[in-house]
Amino acid sequence: MTEAQPPAPRHVKCPSCGRPSLYAPENRFRPFCSERCKLHDLGAWANESFRLASPEDPGLDAGSAS
Numbered sequence: 468m469t470e471a472q473p474p475a476p477r478h479v480k481c482p483s484c485g486r487p488s489l490y491a492p493e494n495r496f497r498p499f500c501s502e503r504c505k506l507h508d509l510g511a512w513a514n515e516s517f518r519l520a521s522p523e524d525p526g527l528d529a530g531s532a533s
């Protein structure tokens with residue numbers, strides 16, 4: 468019989484900050500290491516494509532919707 472081995476944690480390099488991030492279902496932001504890095508990366512290309520004149524992004528401010 469084969470011994471059941473736990474799956475080794477897989478880490479990838481975070482595309483945003485370069486730190487090792489956990490590449491597993493429990494990491495919702497994979498391959499990024501955190502939500503901040505994911506949003507930062509998305510915001511990066513968003514700013515490249517859509518450079519608007521709005522100083523702030525409306526809609527992200529009100530976060531109490533529960």
Ligand SMILES: [Zn+2]
Pocket residue numbers: 481482483484485486488499500501504
């Ligand atoms: Zn990161």
